Amino acid sequence: MSPPSQSHTVRPRCPRCGRPVExxxxxxxxxxxxxxxxxxxxxxxxxxxxxxxARLLVAGLSNAHLLIAEQLPPDWVERIADRGWRTELLFPGPQVPLLTAAGQGDRPRRLVLLDGTWRKARKLLYLNPLLQQLSQVALPEGLTSRYRLRKAPATGALSTIEAGTMALQMIEPETDFADLLRPFDALIDGQIRAMGEDIYTRNYRRNEL
Structure with a gap:
């Protein structure tokens, strides 16, 4: 008699950061x-x-939201379209103005980020005409990612948590948002330890030189 097949074990995940519990x-x-x-x-x-x-960025902020969808649900369409808010889309492009600090007395401000590969981010933009109508803003050129396990698709490409942290620092320069990157750095360090120093050096470290 053959042994019973074992079902795939699903690792329990933390509901806040989304990482495996351990x-x-x-x-x-x-x-x-x-x-x-x-x-x-x-x-x-x-x-x-x-x-x-993206999940780590949102988890570190009390007034941030993570929406997982290709198309905006009706409630978010209504919220984003509310003219009582100054809602901007952080997305680079030709002649897109730089993000600026918040002015005193402005409407409450909301910044929208798209999380995915460039192709998927562009698809999100294409599928949601409301996003195309938002004021578009960009980060300065020449920024360097701390994402040591990714070969950036373009110069200045940042991970979502890096882009969000930099954006908040520019909008509210009086506040230090550096702590948002602590779990990100730990995540990268853990991935490097798991793969081993030799593999990391051979495949990634030369890109830092």
Whole structure:
């Protein structure tokens, strides 16, 4: 008699940071409350990505939201279209103006980020005409990613958590948002340890030189 087949074991995950419970990063997450609301729209294909930095960004902010969808649900269409908010889309492009600090007395501010590969991010933009109508803003050129396990598709390409942290720092320069990157750095360090120093050096470290 053949032994019973074993079903695939699903590793339990932390509901806050989304990491496997034994690799939870919540102890490194800050609890910051910027004046700016952050909305990250994540392509569904990115949900189970091992390096899900969008979830870490949102988890470190008390007024941030992670929306996993290709198309905006009706309630978010209504919220984003509300003219009582100054809602901007952080997305680079030709002649897109730089992000600026918040002015005193402005409407409450919301910044929308798209999480996915460039192709998937462009698809999110294409499928949601409302996003195309938003004021588009960009980060400065020449920024360097700390994402040592990814070969950037273009110069200045940042992970979602890096882009969100930099954006908040520019909008609210009086606040230090550096703690948002603590779990990100720990995540990268853990991935490097898991793969081994030899493999990391052979495949990635030469890109830092």
């Amino acid at each position: 690799l939870c990063l919540c102890h490194l997450l800050p609890n910051l409350t910027p004046r700016t609301e952050i909305l990250v729209i994540q392509h569904p294909d990115e949900r189970r990505h091992a390096l899900n930095t």
